[in-house]
Amino acid sequence: MIDMQRFWDAMIDCRTRVQRQNLLIRYAQIQLDYRTPKEVSALRLKYRKDWRAWMRDDSQCGCCLESPNELTHHIIGLAHGGPVENENLFPICGDCHFTVHEASR
Ligand SMILES: [Zn+2]
Numbered sequence: 001m002i003d004m005q006r007f008w009d010a011m012i013d014c015r016t017r018v019q020r021q022n023l024l025i026r027y028a029q030i031q032l033d034y035r036t037p038k039e040v041s042a043l044r045l046k047y048r049k050d051w052r053a054w055m056r057d058d059s060q061c062g063c064c065l066e067s068p069n070e071l072t073h074h075i076i077g078l079a080h081g082g083p084v085e086n087e088n089l090f091p092i093c094g095d096c097h098f099t100v101h102e103a104s105r
Pocket residue numbers: 061062063064065066067092093094095096097
């Protein structure tokens with residue numbers, strides 16, 4: 001089981017948006033396991049409400065700290081075996097989310 005606390009400790013140490021984006025990009029490339037698209041869809045369906053409820057705690061993007069949060073990003077992607085836990089969720093705006101996923105493809 002991966003220790004997501006290490007991510008959050010590193011995130012607190014980041015001083016700029018670019019540092020935070022780079023940390024997110026690094027974690028988006030971690031491959032713990034493989035889930036099929038069907039398995040990922042099933043998880044999204046099952047947990048969507050919980051994730052949405054968790055989102056309300058943060059009003060701003062955790063990356064740029066400027067734009068309102070619009071999306072729930074999985075720090076380690078569900079398709080990469082990312083944990084289905086709140087500690088693997090990151091509130092993010094559309095622009096930062098696009099940047100992270102473009103860079104980590
Ligand atoms: Zn942002």
